[in-house]
Amino acid sequence: xxxxxxxxxxxxxxxxxxxxxxxxxxxxxxxxxxxxxxxxxxxxxxxxxxxxxxxxxxxxxxxxxxxxxxxxxxxxxxxxxxxxxxxxxxxxxxxxxxxxxxxxxxxxxxxxxxxxxxxxxxxxxxxxxxxxxxxxxxxxxxxxxxxxxxxxxxxxxxxxxxxxxxxxxxxxxxxxxxxxxxxxxxxxxxxxxxxxxxxxxxxxxxxxxxxxxxxxxxxxxxxxxxxxxxxxxxxxxxxxxxxxxxxxxxxxxxxxxxxxxxxxxxxxxxxxxxxxxxxxxxxxxxxxxxxxxxxxxxxxxxxxxxxxxxxxxxxxxxxxxxxxxxxxxxxxxxxxxxxxxxxxxxxxxxxxxxxxxxxxxxxxxxxxxxxxxxxxxxxxxxxxxxxxxxxxxxxxxxxxxxxxxxxxxxxxxxxxxxxxxxxxxxxxxxxxxxxxxxxxxxxxxxxxxxxxxxxxxxxxxxxxxxxxxxxxxxxxxxxxxxxxxxxxxxxxxxxxxxxxxxxxxxxxxxxxxxxxxxxxxxxxxxxxxx
Numbered sequence: 001x002x003x004x005x006x007x008x009x010x011x012x013x014x015x016x017x018x019x020x021x022x023x024x025x026x027x028x029x030x031x032x033x034x035x036x037x038x039x040x041x042x043x044x045x046x047x048x049x050x051x052x053x054x055x056x057x058x059x060x061x062x063x064x065x066x067x068x069x070x071x072x073x074x075x076x077x078x079x080x081x082x083x084x085x086x087x088x089x090x091x092x093x094x095x096x097x098x099x100x101x102x103x104x105x106x107x108x109x110x111x112x113x114x115x116x117x118x119x120x121x122x123x124x125x126x127x128x129x130x131x132x133x134x135x136x137x138x139x140x141x142x143x144x145x146x147x148x149x150x151x152x153x154x155x156x157x158x159x160x161x162x163x164x165x166x167x168x169x170x171x172x173x174x175x176x177x178x179x180x181x182x183x184x185x186x187x188x189x190x191x192x193x194x195x196x197x198x199x200x201x202x203x204x205x206x207x208x209x210x211x212x213x214x215x216x217x218x219x220x221x222x223x224x225x226x227x228x229x230x231x232x233x234x235x236x237x238x239x240x241x242x243x244x245x246x247x248x249x250x251x252x253x254x255x256x257x258x259x260x261x262x263x264x265x266x267x268x269x270x271x272x273x274x275x276x277x278x279x280x281x282x283x284x285x286x287x288x289x290x291x292x293x294x295x296x297x298x299x300x301x302x303x304x305x306x307x308x309x310x311x312x313x314x315x316x317x318x319x320x321x322x323x324x325x326x327x328x329x330x331x332x333x334x335x336x337x338x339x340x341x342x343x344x345x346x347x348x349x350x351x352x353x354x355x356x357x358x359x360x361x362x363x364x365x366x367x368x369x370x371x372x373x374x375x376x377x378x379x380x381x382x383x384x385x386x387x388x389x390x391x392x393x394x395x396x397x398x399x400x401x402x403x404x405x406x407x408x409x410x411x412x413x414x415x416x417x418x419x420x421x422x423x424x425x426x427x428x429x430x431x432x433x434x435x436x437x438x439x440x441x442x443x444x445x446x447x448x449x450x451x452x453x454x455x456x457x458x459x460x461x462x463x464x465x466x467x468x469x470x471x472x473x474x475x476x477x478x479x480x481x482x483x484x485x486x487x488x489x490x491x492x493x494x495x496x497x498x499x500x501x502x503x504x505x506x507x508x509x510x511x512x513x514x515x516x517x518x519x520x521x522x523x524x525x526x527x528x529x530x
Contacts, residue, residue, distance in 0.1 A: 025145040026168035031224040033172025041180035042213040048333040050120040072451035074135035077445035081139025087439020104137030113218030123294040144434040148422035151237035159363040167356035177345030184338040233416035297485025298442035301419040305446035307473040351405030355412025376415010380477035387470035
């Protein structure tokens with residue numbers, strides 16, 4: 001049992017609307033990554049600006065609790081936003097709430113940079129307030145972007161398209177380092193030109209540093225703002241309109257317009273389709289069909305993000321051990337931002353960024369399952385080597401940097417990408433956004449463990465603690481390797497076939513049945529291929 005509109009989507013050749021959807025959804029993820037990770041480039045600067053005590057003769061540092069709040073509050077907001085907007089995406093429609101997330105992100109990115117107050121506590125408090133709501137908007141982008149892309153894509157390249165949307169996260173991370181690098185260099189050259197750095201302490205750089213971190217945070221609003229109009233122009237996905245709203249005629253018209261086809265509405269078949277798939281999320285039937293899959297998607301994302309966010313948020317503390325940057329007492333505040341941003345940019349460009357696009361190119365050849373297994377295994381292996389041989393690697397900075405970069409590469413050519421793709425494919429249409437949100441929220445719970453646990457443990461730069469943290473993250477990754485066996489391969493199959501919505505039963509055995517093509521009326525019979 002299949003609907004013409006769904007078969008048309010599954011069999012359509014790659015067209016311009018696929019590309020525009022990737023760009024529109026991808027720019028959201030570009031913004032998400034920039035906003036979440038740019039704080040790593042300026043968090044030490046905030047300590048120098050607002051927690052400097054001249055009597056110590058040392059650079060100021062954020063207290064552990066304050067650092068955790070500044071870095072981690074956006075993750076808490078993201079988790080909350082994922083759950084709220086994921087549920088709303090199934091109840092109100094993907095498109096109706098898609099624009100709201102963008103508005104929140106733009107507004108709060110600007111306000112984060114305008115954080116105000118007459119005291120250190122009020123400035124930091126305001127910053128944390130707006131970064132929570134920034135994270136709330138970012139959270140909504142996860143389930144909505146993944147679900148929209150999966151429901152628009154054809155079955156032959158669906159994984160590639162979803163992975164391409166997520167790969168924009170890699171571009172955002174690179175851009176976060178690049179923007180901080182360029183701006184800090186501009187301020188640095190300007191100050192050195194007028195001789196501002198005759199003294200090395202914070203008070204000589206405070207005016208420039210205060211401008212720097214605010215501009216870095218506010219720039220995150222720009223890419224989101226540029227795509228708002230196009231996000232609002234997108235039609236609702238045909239799957240939501242037909243299967244959840246029950247409007248086969250509107251679904252056929254919307255998808256026929258973007259596919260440049262005439263598609264039959266099939267009201268009678270739609271009634272049969274909905275009747276066969278009426279079980280809710282909290283039901284024994286859902287548990288029987290998809291309970292193991294939901295365990296798999298939530299646990300693997302949770303375990304992956306413990307390591308992934310710990311890596312990204314603590315790299316500023318690991319760079320000195322690699323010899324990539326000097327110790328903070330050896331340079332002024334702007335110089336520290338410049339060197340931290342440069343190291344972050346290099347690691348992201350050579351390790352993080354390629355991993356995302358390897359997934360894009362190979363996901364339909366190797367499959368999601370195999371890429372995730374390999375990624376978890378290789379991450380675990382490299383982190384274990386770093387942890388066990390940490391003292392040796394400190395003396396060989398180049399080798400340390402290569403091994404560290406490889407952990408990022410296999411995170412992204414691995415579970416960081418596939419944990420985003422799989423929840424958008426495994427679950428039925430009426431709960432797809434909610435299930436993706438639950439999986440993503442589990443991931444952000446892992447990120448919070450990384451931000452408030454692992455990062456706090458290594459914040460003082462203690463070498464023994466960093467070594468133990470790497471071994472701990474190797475352990476979480478090997479657990480992710482084993483929990484991957486709770487999910488099934490999804491490549492080459494329609495969403496309805498994967499979820500069992502086509503009447504073929506569930507997919508717990510990873511079957512690869514074939515959905516028969518129904519006729520699409522275009523004046524003459526037409527077949528569709530890539």
